[in-house]
Amino acid sequence: MSLIRLQDVSVRFETAQVLREAFFRLEPGDRVGLIGKNGSGKTSILKLILGQVTPDTGTVTLEPGVKVGYFSQFSELDGQATISEVLDDLFVEIKAVEAELASIDAAIAETPSDAELDRLIHRQAELFEQMDRLDGWDYKRRIDTALTTLGFNEAHRVCPIDELSGGWRNRAALAKILLEGPDVLLLDEPTNYLDVAGVEWLEAWFRDFRGAAIIVSHDRRFLDAVVSRIIEVENFHLHEYPGNFGEYVVQKQFRLKTLEQQFVHESELLAFEAEGISDRREAAKAASKNLGSQLAKIKKARAPGPSTRSSPRSTAGCTSRIPCAGSKASARPTATRSCSPT
Ligand SMILES: Nc1ncnc2c1ncn2[C@@H]1O[C@H](COP(=O)(O)OP(=O)(O)O)[C@@H](O)[C@H]1O
Numbered sequence: 001m002s003l004i005r006l007q008d009v010s011v012r013f014e015t016a017q018v019l020r021e022a023f024f025r026l027e028p029g030d031r032v033g034l035i036g037k038n039g040s041g042k043t044s045i046l047k048l049i050l051g052q053v054t055p056d057t058g059t060v061t062l063e064p065g066v067k068v069g070y071f072s073q074f075s076e077l078d079g080q081a082t083i084s085e086v087l088d089d090l091f092v093e094i095k096a097v098e099a100e101l102a103s104i105d106a107a108i109a110e111t112p113s114d115a116e117l118d119r120l121i122h123r124q125a126e127l128f129e130q131m132d133r134l135d136g137w138d139y140k141r142r143i144d145t146a147l148t149t150l151g152f153n154e155a156h157r158v159c160p161i162d163e164l165s166g167g168w169r170n171r172a173a174l175a176k177i178l179l180e181g182p183d184v185l186l187l188d189e190p191t192n193y194l195d196v197a198g199v200e201w202l203e204a205w206f207r208d209f210r211g212a213a214i215i216v217s218h219d220r221r222f223l224d225a226v227v228s229r230i231i232e233v234e235n236f237h238l239h240e241y242p243g244n245f246g247e248y249v250v251q252k253q254f255r256l257k258t259l260e261q262q263f264v265h266e267s268e269l270l271a272f273e274a275e276g277i278s279d280r281r282e283a284a285k286a287a288s289k290n291l292g293s294q295l296a297k298i299k300k301a302r303a304p305g306p307s308t309r310s311s312p313r314s315t316a317g318c319t320s321r322i323p324c325a326g327s328k329a330s331a332r333p334t335a336t337r338s339c340s341p342t
């Protein structure tokens with residue numbers, strides 16, 4: 001089952017249509033770059049996944065138990081704890097294992113009985129395995145690297161978060177979400193407040209991250225380094241392009257070219273059909289004009305006149321609609337008579 005699935009989703013706010021019959025699936029390990037013009041609906045898609053926006057029609061489904069981490073340029077941590085304490089608390093399970101291992105070390109140093117030593121060594125082996133599974137041996141180094149690369153100096157690290165500026169609280173939120181290790185990361189413009197070193201650290205962090213991610217970003221270089229497919233929100237629909245941003249640019253040009261060719265082709269077809277219609281109209285007009293002039297001629301030919309009156313049979317004998325050859329006035333009895341089959 002997909003981690004996240006949008007099925008035939010439409011969203012409309014009071015004045016703005018955002019999505020119409022949109023489909024999307026996020027699979028394990030997917031790295032999706034979500035792009036589109038400002039106001040096209042990128043943030044709304046993340047909020048649909050978070051359950052903060054409800055679709056008007058269609059469904060949004062998350063795999064049961066999936067852990068989602070969300071960071072936006074407006075995310076900020078708060079509270080009286082320091083950032084070091086907050087990040088340290090994320091690793092409670094690892095810290096418990098660490099504490100038990102320390103107590104086993106101490107007990108072994110006390111020269112226990114053989115049976116007790118066996119028990120301690122057995123338990124120690126179990127805990128080592130658990131640490132491996134939790135990837136817990138270097139969590140302190142991971143915290144330190146995250147804080148250092150995001151620019152936290154010693155003063156920032158020991159300061160209550162509430163006393164940090166908005167920008168630092170935003171970075172603190174990013175550090176916390178990444179170190180929580182969610183199954184799915186939703187990042188909305190994560191590089192906006194990062195310097196070059198911060199962006200590089202984030203890129204490197206993604207190389208080790210095993211989860212899936214949807215990243216909204218205008219940072220082409222960052223997208224190139226991190227994502228494996230691009231979804232573009234355009235005209236209320238989601239268009240998918242495999243590969244990173246560079247590959248998207250090429251595919252998009254190709255798609256536009258194809259659309260343009262399709263448009264030209266369709267325009268040609270329409271023009272062709274329109275010509276056909278106009279030809280038929282002209283033909284119909286010409287035919288009725290012809291008919292009109294022929295009728296006029298016939299009427300004229302039948303118009304009462306001295307010679308017609310004197311020789312009605314000869315006029316009646318001119319059955320053809322074609323005016324009599326060589327005759328200017330077909331009403332004249334001589335001309336009429338000349339083409340009479342009788
Ligand atoms: N809660 C809301 N109420 C009304 N309109 C909203 C709401 N949230 C977003 N919009 C509108 O929906 C459109 C898409 O917004 P958004 O998803 O934030 O776009 P993006 O993230 O691509 O810039 C915009 O026109 C925005 O004004």
Ligand SMILES: [Mg+2]
Pocket residue numbers: 042043044
């Ligand atoms: Mg947005």
